[in-house]
Amino acid sequence: MIFTGCIGQKIEPKPPKQVEENKTIIVEEEPMVEATIYDWYQNDELIEKNRASKIVVVKSKRVMILLDEYDNLLSRHRISLGENPEGQKLKKGDKKTPEGTYKIIDKRKDKKYYREILISYPNREDKTRAKELGVNPGNGITIHAQVPMFWNGNGDDYTLSHDWTNGCMAMTNSGMNTIWDMVALGTTVEIRE
Numbered sequence: 001m002i003f004t005g006c007i008g009q010k011i012e013p014k015p016p017k018q019v020e021e022n023k024t025i026i027v028e029e030e031p032m033v034e035a036t037i038y039d040w041y042q043n044d045e046l047i048e049k050n051r052a053s054k055i056v057v058v059k060s061k062r063v064m065i066l067l068d069e070y071d072n073l074l075s076r077h078r079i080s081l082g083e084n085p086e087g088q089k090l091k092k093g094d095k096k097t098p099e100g101t102y103k104i105i106d107k108r109k110d111k112k113y114y115r116e117i118l119i120s121y122p123n124r125e126d127k128t129r130a131k132e133l134g135v136n137p138g139n140g141i142t143i144h145a146q147v148p149m150f151w152n153g154n155g156d157d158y159t160l161s162h163d164w165t166n167g168c169m170a171m172t173n174s175g176m177n178t179i180w181d182m183v184a185l186g187t188t189v190e191i192r193e
Contacts, residue, residue, distance in 0.1 A: 044175040045076045052182045055104075055143075057169055057191040059085055059097060062160075064143070064169065066182055074182065077175040078160045079143075082167035087193075089121075089167055091130060092138030097167050097191065100125060102141075104187045107180070113144035114151060115176045116168075119189050143169045143189075145176040 052066035052074055059081055066074040081097040082089075089098035098121050106118040121141035122130065130137035146159050156172045164170070169191075 044078075044172060044178055047073050047075055049182065050074055051184070052179070052187060054188045054190060055179075055183065057097075057189070059099070059191065059193055064171065066179060075178055077171050077179070080160055080165060080170040081163045082165050083163055085163045088129075089126070089138070089141075090133060091135035093166075094138075095166055097165075097169060098122075098126060098141060099191050099193055102189045102191070104183055104185055104189060107183070107185070110144065112147065113142075113170075114146055114148075114173050115180060116142040116144035117179075117183065118142050138167070141168055143171065143176075145171060145173045 048068075050068055053069040054067045054071075055064060056067060057064045057079065062079055062081065064077045064079045066076075068074055082095045084095040085097055087096060089096040100121075100123055102119040102121055102123055104117055105120050108116060108118070110116045119141055122137040122139060126137050144165075146155060149155065150159055151173055153172070153174065156174070159170060159172060
């Protein structure tokens with residue numbers, strides 16, 4: 001029997017271990033590990049090249065996935081976040097990656113980060129929160145690729161090994177190449193804790 005899950009990967013169950021104890025056979029079941037689409041298996045995993053209707057970022061897992069209009073998984077990517085990744089972005093300069101629902105408002109090639117995708121941060125909720133706190137919410141949050149010294153791909157592990165941005169989401173250049181034509185202006189970007 002072969003199982004296929006949401007992740008599209010075939011999983012063959014292992015036979016249970018048998019332990020003989022005083023001539024009685026005891027069957028020990030292996031614990032089932034449930035994988036979700038937010039668990040990444042390899043970086044820049046392209047499942048299906050198609051137009052994405054939504055990007056979902058799960059900060060706690062350092063993963064970004066692209067979904068089609070039916071919420072089918074299209075691609076999955078490891079990412080880095082702001083230097084201070086825990087919790088909601090409250091103000092300019094706090095180095096936090098925001099949480100909420102945004103839209104892609106611009107895509108551009110960039111001398112500093114190869115390519116970047118600008119999102120509509122701050123949204124209405126972010127502006128209201130900042131006003132109540134009496135602070136500037138900041139702006140310019142993007143999904144961007146790597147700095148020029150890593151454009152050859154040699155810095156992929158370093159780029160993804162730690163949180164280093166000012167609040168943006170960073171990915172490898174190869175990952176950016178994968179998603180670039182899959183997203184359009186107006187695509188929803190949902191960022192979760």
